[in-house]
Amino acid sequence: MDIQYNVKKVMERVAEAAHKANRSPESVTIVAVTKTVDVGRIMEAINAGICHIGENRVQEFVKKHEFIPVDVKRHLIGTLQTNKVKYIIDKVDLIHSLDRLSLAKELDKRAAAVNRVVPVLIQVNVSKEATKSGIYEEEVESFIEQLEPFEHIRVKGLMTIAPLSEDAESVRPYFARLKELFEKIKEGKYNHIDMEYLSMGMTNDFEVAIEEGANIVRIGRAIFGER
Numbered sequence: 287m288d289i290q291y292n293v294k295k296v297m298e299r300v301a302e303a304a305h306k307a308n309r310s311p312e313s314v315t316i317v318a319v320t321k322t323v324d325v326g327r328i329m330e331a332i333n334a335g336i337c338h339i340g341e342n343r344v345q346e347f348v349k350k351h352e353f354i355p356v357d358v359k360r361h362l363i364g365t366l367q368t369n370k371v372k373y374i375i376d377k378v379d380l381i382h383s384l385d386r387l388s389l390a391k392e393l394d395k396r397a398a399a400v401n402r403v404v405p406v407l408i409q410v411n412v413s414k415e416a417t418k419s420g421i422y423e424e425e426v427e428s429f430i431e432q433l434e435p436f437e438h439i440r441v442k443g444l445m446t447i448a449p450l451s452e453d454a455e456s457v458r459p460y461f462a463r464l465k466e467l468f469e470k471i472k473e474g475k476y477n478h479i480d481m482e483y484l485s486m487g488m489t490n491d492f493e494v495a496i497e498e499g500a501n502i503v504r505i506g507r508a509i510f511g512e513r
């Protein structure tokens with residue numbers, strides 16, 4: 287498994303999808319998803335030009351943290367249990383999975399304790415699959431309003447996971463809907479949030495996600511191979 291080659295290929299595919307959407311390749315951040323991947327292989331990806339990594343489990347995040355260069359940005363992309371917030375609060379650069387008020391409350395409390403404002407994305411369950419976490423589209427705005435008192439978290443955008451499908455085209459409508467919601471919220475001009483990031487697209491569907499407006503893609507298997 288040639289990780290350096292894979293990173294180069296992914297970068298080329300991201301650039302091509304960005305061009306297709308009349309955007310610059312630099313406008314899309316590639317988060318290399320490193321779950322189940324050991325530090326040696328993560329370093330290969332970093333040496334090939336990866337600057338952002340994403341873990342979906344706190345335990346793995348914490349275990350690898352000290353071995354990853356400090357200038358590499360750390361993303362927490364998986365469902366976050368409230369009782370694990372304390373382990374990552376001073377280490378994480380962006381949390382993609384804010385999906386409930388109790389988590390916001392804990393994040394705010396723990397971030398205040400370490401004197402920082404933690405950047406988060408709201409996870410949206412666009413497809414409403416029962417197995418997925420995330421706020422439903424129509425509830426996102428009222429959720430945002432409820433976050434106003436929490437001064438130690440800053441909403442920076444939205445994230446979604448599309449339904450698993452062999453055919454990337456079939457998930458295009460979900461990405462388009464999240465982009466639409468993203469723009470609507472942006473126009474809502476809430477003072478306590480910044481709509482900067484739209485995190486959508488994985489190995490199976492990242493090109494379609496970029497065409498529909500994603501500026502963060504989360505890619506595991508196309509870089510590290512099958513898990």
Ligand SMILES: *Cc1c(COP(=O)(O)O)cnc(C)c1O
Pocket residue numbers: 319321342363364447488489490504505506507508
């Ligand atoms: C595993 C995972 C990814 C990456 O999936 P691949 O299909 O390996 O690209 C992206 N986002 C989340 C939330 C994940 O858990």
